Amino acid sequence: QKEVEQNSGPLSVPEGAIASLNCTYSDRGSQSFFWYRQYSGKSPELIMFIYSNGDKEDGRFTAQLNKASQYVSLLIRDSQPSDSATYLCAVGAGGFKTIFGAGTRLFVKA
Amino acid sequence: AAGVIQSPRHLIKEKRETATLKCYPIPRHDTVYWYQQGPGQDPQFLISFYEKMQSDKGSIPDRFSAQQFSDYHSELNMSSLELGDSALYFCASSATRTRDATNEQFFGPGTRLTVL
Numbered sequence A: 001q002k003e004v005e006q007n008s009g010p011l012s013v014p015e016g017a018i019a020s021l022n023c024t025y026s027d028r029g030s031q032s033f034f035w036y037r038q039y040s041g042k043s044p045e046l047i048m049f050i051y052s053n054g055d056k057e058d059g060r061f062t063a064q065l066n067k068a069s070q071y072v073s074l075l076i077r078d079s080q081p082s083d084s085a086t087y088l089c090a091v092g093a094g095g096f097k098t099i100f101g102a103g104t105r106l107f108v109k110a
Numbered sequence B: 001a002a003g004v005i006q007s008p009r010h011l012i013k014e015k016r017e018t019a020t021l022k023c024y025p026i027p028r029h030d031t032v033y034w035y036q037q038g039p040g041q042d043p044q045f046l047i048s049f050y051e052k053m054q055s056d057k058g059s060i061p062d063r064f065s066a067q068q069f070s071d072y073h074s075e076l077n078m079s080s081l082e083l084g085d086s087a088l089y090f091c092a093s094s095a096t097r098t099r100d101a102t103n104e105q106f107f108g109p110g111t112r113l114t115v116l
Helices: none
Strands: A004-006 A011-014 A019-025 A033-038 A045-050 A054-058 A061-066 A071-076 A085-092 A098-100 A104-109 B005-007 B010-013 B019-024 B031-037 B044-050 B053-057 B064-068 B074-078 B087-094 B111-115
Touching: A004 A085, A011 A019, A019 A033, A019 A085, A019 A104, A033 A061, A033 A071, A045 A054, A045 A061, A045 A071, A071 A085, A098 B044, B005 B087, B010 B019, B019 B087, B019 B111, B031 B074, B044 B064, B044 B074, B053 B064, B074 B087
Parallel strands: A011 A104, B010 B111
Antiparallel strands: A004 A019, A019 A071, A033 A045, A033 A085, A054 A061, A061 A071, A085 A098, A085 A104, B005 B019, B019 B074, B031 B044, B031 B087, B044 B053, B064 B074, B087 B111
């Protein structure tokens, strides 16, 4: 079992809809959680980070963390075609080590 | 705003050759991370440095070594290259606020290494 699990997708949503991306992790001691967006052949771009249980909103993006369920999610409201990318969930594994999930491919249809 | 700089952007080597990748972190960032990303795969953590000392080690082969210099730039040295080393190599940097939890990392554009 991978330490960080994501549905590889692809997840397809129409323009203007809400895209919901999910991630589970195995290390109960993890304390830091990140969502990165990666376009093909480009570097990961940090979108959101969350350290505490609950919701964190930034513009069209909301990160949700539930440490008891070892679950973190990313909601993208009013999805745009430019949001089409691979979304990587990353979990701090203690110290400076970070474990990435395999990523979920998102397609936003115009 | 200044970003992470990596050089070279592209590198082609033969099997058994050596390669050196360079990373210049965002100014005032004290931590550098190296990742390897194969085609269609997630970034695999290789190694990190905090204040010029190795801080954590991931799935870095023994053929690879890295260090962080006094100006905080870092170099990843790869020897006895194999075909399977062909990948995108990313460097990321962060300004460390706490050593108990991973901090937000900002990635460079990557070096695409091709081993023939």
